[in-house]
Amino acid sequence: MIDISNLSKSYNNGQVKAVEGLDLKVSRGEIFGFLGPNGAGKTTTIKMIVGLLNPDSGSIIIDGTDIAKEPIEAKRKMGYVPDEPVLYERLTGIEYLNFMADVYQVPASVRKEKIEYFLEMFNLRDAAADLIRSYSHGMRQKTALAGALLHDPKLWILDEPMVGLDPKSSHLLKIQMREHCDKGNTVFFSTHVLEVAEKLCDRVAIINKGKLIAIGTIDELRHGDKKDSLEKIFLELTEQ
Secondary structure, X not given: OEEEEEEEEEEOOOOEEEEEEEEEEEOOOOEEEEEOOOOOOHHHHHHHHOOOOOOOEEEEEEOOEEOOOOHHHHHHOXXXXXXXXXXXXXXXXXXXXXXXXXXXXXXXXXXXXXHHHHHHHOOOHHHOOOEHHHOOHHHHHHHHHHHHHOOOOOEEEEEOOOOOXXXXXXXXXXXXXXXXXXXXXXXXXXXXXXHHHHHHOOEEEEEEOXXXXXXXXXXXXXXXXXXXXXXXXHHHHHHO
């Protein structure tokens, strides 16, 4: 589903290397966790995957589509929620969701059912007619998630998706992620909550200082020591 080859990105005229020579393959049907300390290059990588940043070098293929050559087609295949969603504050929640359905050309016969589903799932029905500017951070996060997933994309790209969610919404989102991948789709998400990654992910990758330092299942990263938690593995690898 995602095929990244020799991906690099730097800032300040090449003085700061945010991502360096990243190679990564993410398969259909898996929840893939992308982990790393603050400033490791996670968000920069994600922004290149979704087409918000152009890499200095390397390629990104989304479900067989090169995002550099066919950006619109590649973006149709994914739903993206950034770590700090920025929404149109002068729209109501329902107006925003209909706008997102228009962007992704969700048919009228489908969108009403989808919008109702997410409003119910995230407990947003009573606030749907209110302006987004009046929403709390958690409500904005849930609205952004609903808008990104309305068109049922094959690939979900979620940057810290649990931040701001109440326990029930977080639980329901995890269920959705698993069900989505059980249908042969893919979820690629970053998180600092390592317990969530350990329980939820089929595989994880750990990035540090712009370079991939580990990838595999939790058991593979343990190297046979089943007592090791992902937190312990993460701290050992990123402190070396």
